[in-house]
Amino acid sequence: MPASPRLVVTSLHAGYPGLDVLRGIDLSLGAGDAPLGLLGASGAGKTTLLASLNGEHRADAGQVTWGGRNVAKLRGRDRRAFRAAVRFVSQYAMTIVDPRETVRSRLELAAKEARKGGRTHAVSPTEMLESVGLEERFLPRTMRTLSGGETQRVALATALATRPEILVLDEPLTAVDPGSRGRIAAGLGATIQRLGIGALIASHDVELLQRLCPEIAFLGEGRILARGPLNEVLSRTEHEEIRELAAAAPQAVQRFR
Numbered sequence: 001m002p003a004s005p006r007l008v009v010t011s012l013h014a015g016y017p018g019l020d021v022l023r024g025i026d027l028s029l030g031a032g033d034a035p036l037g038l039l040g041a042s043g044a045g046k047t048t049l050l051a052s053l054n055g056e057h058r059a060d061a062g063q064v065t066w067g068g069r070n071v072a073k074l075r076g077r078d079r080r081a082f083r084a085a086v087r088f089v090s091q092y093a094m095t096i097v098d099p100r101e102t103v104r105s106r107l108e109l110a111a112k113e114a115r116k117g118g119r120t121h122a123v124s125p126t127e128m129l130e131s132v133g134l135e136e137r138f139l140p141r142t143m144r145t146l147s148g149g150e151t152q153r154v155a156l157a158t159a160l161a162t163r164p165e166i167l168v169l170d171e172p173l174t175a176v177d178p179g180s181r182g183r184i185a186a187g188l189g190a191t192i193q194r195l196g197i198g199a200l201i202a203s204h205d206v207e208l209l210q211r212l213c214p215e216i217a218f219l220g221e222g223r224i225l226a227r228g229p230l231n232e233v234l235s236r237t238e239h240e241e242i243r244e245l246a247a248a249a250p251q252a253v254q255r256f257r
Contacts, residue, residue, distance in 0.1 A: 004165050005067030006030040007086055013061040014052050021045040023222030031165035035199040037213030041241055044219045046202045050170055054088050084114045087159035090170040103154055104139040107161050114162035128157040131191035133184040148175035166198040185211045218242060
């Protein structure tokens with residue numbers, strides 16, 4: 001069986017007119033890889049990096065490739081296959097257009113789109129909800145009746161419904177109440193491992209990254225300042241941005257040093 005394509009970032013430089021944001025990023029993600037956490041202060045460039053991975057933000061130099069092809073240039077069938085195989089979930093992902101749309105119909109649409117992208121689908125809507133801490137009784141609920149945290153969990157289940165090779169998650173549990181985050185993170189981590197999904201998880205939540213990611217990449221100054229287990233990354237106090245993060249969340253950070 002041929003190896004699955006990898007999402008590869010090579011010497012990526014990206015920004016906006018008059019503003020350099022990313023100054024040489026190198027990353028590689030593939031199916032079966034352990035989840036990689038992306039940590040950094042607000043404004044460090046995490047959003048720009050994720051948009052570049054999706055092909056929505058064009059690089060000024062360097063590139064992002066999927067199976068050796070530039071993701072910003074994928075079109076038609078190739079673009080559909082990429083979007084089914086590499087699923088992106090932002091904290092703002094669940095726009096509700098049709099007030100009659102249900103959780104079931106949202107999940108079934110995701111599965112249909114996955115099939116159009118050439119991916120087989122053998123995970124039921126119930127299984128996907130269970131993996132994000134929601135019960136089967138949510139299936140007939142309309143999307144507009146869900147709380148913010150429930151909506152965010154359905155966004156995760158929708159991404160999982162395509163049996164992707166890679167998940168790219170941006171602050172995936174910000175709207176979930178703190179008391180439920182540990183349980184949901186455990187279910188999500190188990191599902192990622194069981195399905196062999198590679199993952200990049202961008203978050204300010206140090207505890208979430210500790211739970212899910214054996215390795216962390218710290219983004220600052222437009223580049224990866226440190227990479228490794230969380231406690232090793234947080235010990236790199238020669239970098240000002242790491243020191244500032246530690247000062248802003250001393251209790252959380254202290255537990256992982």
